[in-house]
Amino acid sequence: MAASSLISTFFSATPFPTVSLSRRSRFSVSKPLPLPLRKYHYATRLPPIVSALRDSSTSDSLSPYSDDYHSGFHKLFDSFLVLCTSVALSFSLFVTDVDPASAFVVTTPRKLQTDELATVRLFQENTPSVVYITNLAAKQDAFTLDVFEVPQGSGSGFVWDKQGNVVTNYHVIRGASDLRVTLGDQSTYDAKVVGFDQDKDVAVLHIDAPIDKLRPIPIGISADLLVGQKVFAIGNPFGLDHTLTTGVISGLRREISSAATGRPIQDVIQTDAAINPGNSGGPLLDSSGNLIGINTAIYSPSGASSGVGFSIPVDTVGGIVDQLVKFGKVTRPILGIKFAPDQSVEQLGVSGVLVLDAPANGPAGKAGLLPTKRDAYGRLILGDIITSVNGKKVTNGSDLYRILDQCKVGEKVTVEVLRGDQKEKIPVILEPKPDES
Structure with a gap:
């Protein structure tokens, strides 16, 4: 309805030229009044068709050959066209149900690919x-x-x-x-x-x-x-x-x-x-x-x-x-030894884990593994070198840890060591790792 009112106002406020018949000229166009002479009353203005009927009814002569007759007729005809146009536009807006606020807004929804949607989700x-x-x-x-x-x-x-x-x-x-x-x-x-x-x-x-x-x-x-x-x-x-x-x-x-x-x-x-x-x-x-x-x-x-x-x-x-x-803790088995870095053992030309220390209260110390020490003259005496555990070869510290991770606390394992020039097999009962503070 807002669109029909706007269109009606536009057409009614725009001065259309009127065509009149006269004896001197077959067709003549009467010019509209200058702008200052027009009168607009938007608040109390009558509909165009009513205004036209009023103008035609108050003319002195309604003869078909008079200029006033034709002027009133064309005003009525123009008003009728404006009314029809307004009704048609209003009906089209009503049928299509277009929101006035979004009628001229075109939005493109964001489109994501399937993998993008899965990642977002x-x-x-x-x-x-x-x-x-x-x-x-x-x-x-x-x-x-x-x-x-x-x-x-x-x-x-x-x-x-x-x-x-x-x-x-x-x-x-x-x-x-x-x-x-x-x-x-x-x-x-x-x-x-x-x-x-x-x-x-x-x-x-x-x-x-x-x-x-x-x-x-x-x-x-x-x-x-x-x-x-x-x-x-x-x-x-x-x-x-x-x-x-x-x-x-x-x-x-x-x-x-x-x-x-x-x-x-x-x-x-x-x-x-x-x-x-x-x-x-x-x-x-x-x-x-x-x-x-x-x-x-x-x-x-x-x-x-x-x-x-x-x-x-x-x-x-x-x-x-x-x-x-x-x-509150992880129970993981240990041998209870301290061993030398892998690089140091490689420099000695042997393969295995060199025992540096085996506390007497630990599993290895109780089993009798020998640590590295010095004699009375300060000479270094190498301790046992672990070469395998339960038949699995040990070449470095990582191998030893990997094998122990597969064992359980209290399990008895067979540790093969290189002591001097001799190989010995020593049974060791694994104990849990002490609690860390």
Whole structure:
């Protein structure tokens, strides 16, 4: 109706020339009045057709041959045309049901490809499970002697279960006096350490958060992964809020050393997804959004992503987390020895693990393994060199750790050593690793 009123006003306000018949000229066009002489009354103006009828009815002569007759007729005809046009336009707007506010607005919806939609959905569904961890250290002011906490590091983690357990890397929480966990909705909670495994760089924290705010991450498997498989890493690099990087699995069964103990971590996943400082402890996901690893390290001289990142496989993490939640520690068997660096043994021209020390109260000391020592003249006397355990060849420290990881506490193993020029087999009963403080 607004459009019809506008059109009616336009046509009625525009002076159309009128055609009249006269005896001197067959056709003549009478010019419209000058603009100042026209009168417009928008508030009380009568409809054009009523005005025309009024003008025609008040003329002195209604003879078909008079000029007034033809002038009134053409006014009536023009008004009728304007009325028909207004009705037609109003009817078309009513039928098509066009919103006046958006009738002239053309919007193009954003179109995403199938793989893009899947990535967006994966990020939206898994972001609430990823947390931001702040490592706080207690510092004392040199002048006032006041003790206060300052952030000394940060990292990522993820919600493991509805009980409030959060999984991250051990090196993220190492040396912390207090820890804070920030969830996806920016709510922050103080965290307590449930337990940690320095050898595998895994730690479990606990927060007292409402159950409705805890979104456990879906747990997958890492035994059937393939090189070239697409993966996604979510974390908080450089202190930034949730960040998504993508890549593929570029290698499997890699081996890295624990940042805390130097003990090797086997079957590590290598990926080219960008992993930067702050991503540590965050999840590595497959295309279905399931957890397949914990982002733990990068290979880069500069400390930034170089396209070679490493993640601890979820199959290794799962067993560790279960033990930490139940017992607060991981029970792992040890021989109870200190051995020489691999480079030193290679310089001696032998293959194996050289025993530097075997405490008497340890498994190896009880079994009779000999450590390296010096005689009365200061000459170095080499200790036993371990060459195999349970028939599995040992060439370096990594081989020894790898074999022990497959054994259990209390298990008796046969250790073959090279003592002088003789080979001997010594039975050793494995004992649990002492608790770390």
